[in-house]
Amino acid sequence: MTKYTETQRKILEVGKEEFLAKGFKDASLRGIVKAAGFTQGAFYGYYPDKAALFDALVSEAADTLMEQFKAAQRAHYDLITEEKTAQSQELSTDYLNYFINYIYDNFDAFKLVICCSEGTRYSNYVHELVELEVSQTEKYYQQLRQLGKVEGVVNHDLHHMITSAYFTAVFETVVHDMSREQAIGYVNELAVFFNCGWSGLLRLK
Known part of the structure; x- marks a missing residue:
């Protein structure tokens, strides 16, 4: 510390x-x-300068969440080798709950990143998460398609739009200063909604 x-x-x-x-x-x-x-x-x-001060306030929390997010992506690839790909959406929801609790453990830092960071290197933070999610998920589902576990194909632009909507919605909990309890309930309902949508589009087996 x-x-x-x-x-x-x-x-x-x-x-x-x-x-x-x-x-x-x-x-x-x-x-x-x-x-x-x-x-x-x-x-x-x-x-x-004030940029360095802002960075000191948010960098540890924001950078750690980004690294944890990358680790979550790698965990999905482990499901392929372990032949547990049917658990993909369940794993995503588990990580989502972990992430939302981490965000609330560092609420002020993420409030700064999401609502107050224009002009800093964190102004595109959510976009960077979206880009990472889209890139890694497309590779993941491509592998599942080769294994015959996915029938549907989602256009890249549509994939980006859906993912952007999802991340924006998740961080609305911070924008609107929801309590931790409210946020957890909200994002879990959100996960159900998006998981059903992805299942319909991709026709997962």
């Missing part, structure tokens, strides 16, 4: 409040420093 000085902790606390209230683009470095009660020189002793 990262250890912070009292000065650094105060900068992070005030910075988070400023970014949540105004978003990255409209947040004022001068305002952050003033509210924290320090000089700009003190700030620069820790962070070279």
Whole structure:
């Protein structure tokens, strides 16, 4: 766990409040420093600019979720070698519950990423997740098709649209400040809806 000085902790606390209230683009470095009660020189002793401060607030949570998501993709490929592909949608739902709990364990960081990150390297975070999901899932279903476990074919553009709608919907829990309990119920119903749709389109065996 990262250890912070009292000065650094105060900068992070005030910075988070400023970014949540105004978003990255409209947040004022001068305002952050003033509210924290320090000089700009003190700030620069820790962070070279407000982008670095934003990154310090979100990078660990956002980057970890991305890596966990990649691990989930690899786990689906393991189902092929273990001849358990019928469990694919169940595995996806299990991971979804893990992800939503991780998001709520780091709620402020994801609120910043989803709602306040315009102008930062995280502004396309959801899009990056969608692109990764589409790319890996297409390869996965291609392998299942070769094994005779999938009959249907989904156009790439449609696949991207459906996946984008799914991820946008999942992160609506953060946008609308739902409670953890509400979010878990919401995304599990969402998973049922999308799983039924995918089953109909792909005609899984």
